[in-house]
Amino acid sequence: MDTSLANAALHPPVLDGTNYNERACQHVISGWTPPKRIDEDGDNLIKPESDWTTEEVKVSNYNSKALNVIFSSVDMNMFSLITNCTSAKDAWEILQRHCESSESVRRTKLRMITSRFENLRMEEIETITDYDRRLRDIANEAFSLGDPISN
Structure with missing residues (x-):
């Protein structure tokens, strides 16, 4: 196995000016929620992933990338605070509340x-x-x- 590929899997990519993804960062600011649909009773339900549109999958991937960077950038104590988060915005807000000083x-x-x-x-x-x-x-x-x- 190529060791450079193994190391890449263990560490998030380093921002070098060519790989900045503004749309992924946008999810830390604006948040993300799973796509929803309205059923025949008028209830708002989360769509099964198999029914997501291409755009909904893309937006979900941006959130996942942002969340992965946050997960990869904290120690185990901080990680335990955000381990159940599915939104990068939620994880960021928890860390922000926890780390803010008086x-x-x-x-x-x-x-x-x-x-x-x-x-x-x-x-x-x-x-x-x-x-x-x-x-x-x-x-x-x-x-x-x-x-x-x-x-």
Whole structure:
């Protein structure tokens, strides 16, 4: 067996700028529900997969891809929180609620990040690339806390 194929099965693909799927990401934002049909009594029932249209299958696959990325990106403790989710949006919202900090903790983290940014200096033995990486790490941390650092 080709080891590169075996490794690909164990790790989700790395975003390299050519494989971004905006429609899959859209399901984290808008959510997904299985296709439904109305029966003769007027009840709204979930359609059997064998009756799904091509478009319904495509949309389901986008949700599945987004959900797979989320499942593959969390540790076992987090995974246990979302293991029964069938919608990427539901999984994301559970993780978001679980991981969000209180406002005072967020402000403290932002103060620490701001201090690191203000004290950031390029070391003599450091390359521009290494310095840029440290700068971007700080900017990404600030952005994730809702306070982006402008260019």
